[in-house]
Amino acid sequence: MAPANPSAAPKTPPSGATGVLVLADGTVLWGIGYGASGAGVGEICFNTSMTGYQEILTDPSYAGQIITFTFPHIGNVGANPEDMEREKRAAIGCITRELPTLPSNFRSVQTLPEWMKAQGLIGLAGIDTRALTRRIRDGGAPTGVVAHSPDGKFDLDRLLLLAQGWPGLEGMDLAKTVTRERQGSWDAGVWHLGSGYEGSDHKRAGDAAPHVVAVDYGAKDNIFRNLVKAGARVTVVPAKTSLDEIVALRPAGVFLSNGPGDPAATGEYAVPVIKGLLERNVPIFGICLGHQLLGIAAGAKTVKMHQGHRGANHPVQRVGGDEGDGVVEITSMNHGFAVDAATLPKGVVETHKSLFDGSNCGIAITGKNAFSVQYHPEASPGPQDSFYLFEKFVGGLGKD
């Protein structure tokens, strides 16, 4: 079957079609379904990473989103139990150019479609992902429904209504849907070839290490692993943990995690807590949603981006504060909102900037040990140029 092109899509299923993408504007793209069957609605975004699809598909920041992979060969290394950024997926589904082939990798224990089926992730192949990506780039991220029906039967009217009825990510607090519900300590360190995830050594050293309370708005687990690698003892708390509860844990520093949805909506409960931490001079480090929340708490505003930044090779320049040396880092990104640099109040320094579009990628609060970045220094997937941020944060904390 020729790849479906967004500008020339037939309204009746071509033979062999077992999957479809229906956009809210009525565009219908037929393809081949794989993974879980059913229908899911969300924002269609694209990710340009060439590796790391399993980490991407389990990043909780993708709640409410359907990911188009621009790299055509997704699934080549199968799936394994270690490359999970969370035990359960939050993304709705994924769209690929090619049907995943049989995997060839010593770590693979399942094919991508088998794993996606077990995860409840809907797959759609046979789509002209370049054309779809160009459309998102030109027109912004559309709402759509991805559907997989092995018998090839679809109720297009129902799918269109589903797409048109979805309110969009703006104003949506999704952190509350993906946060851990209970407080707990985090012990695992980073992964090594041959030995897997480090664990017990860090646990033994734990009591002498600075205590970081990490607020989970939908965190990627590799962030916690990197905090452990940098020498922290980590306690993870749910997104709605109160200021008093956090302070009672006697943190040497507080980490604000990445997460899905609109930062302004999550900010309704998160920002008063962060303001309280800033008033008490508790050291803070934030990543992605955590960066946006720190920005709002410091007085800035966030905006919805046209298409967002999602990929593993985004250049970011260090432009201010401790990072004013002009060095360029290649970073991993996944965000559709951004801190509007024009709204940064006095006393907040822009530390990092995207070299793709000049958007804000980092801030530091003058006179406090509080800083954050829009991108993902934990990589997973992506380059590890920015690990120094974990060392800077944990290294700057007192022992408990």
Ligand SMILES: NC(=O)CC[C@H](N)C(=O)O
């Ligand atoms: N990865 C993230 O934390 C994403 C933050 C926010 N949901 C955004 O899309 O911008």
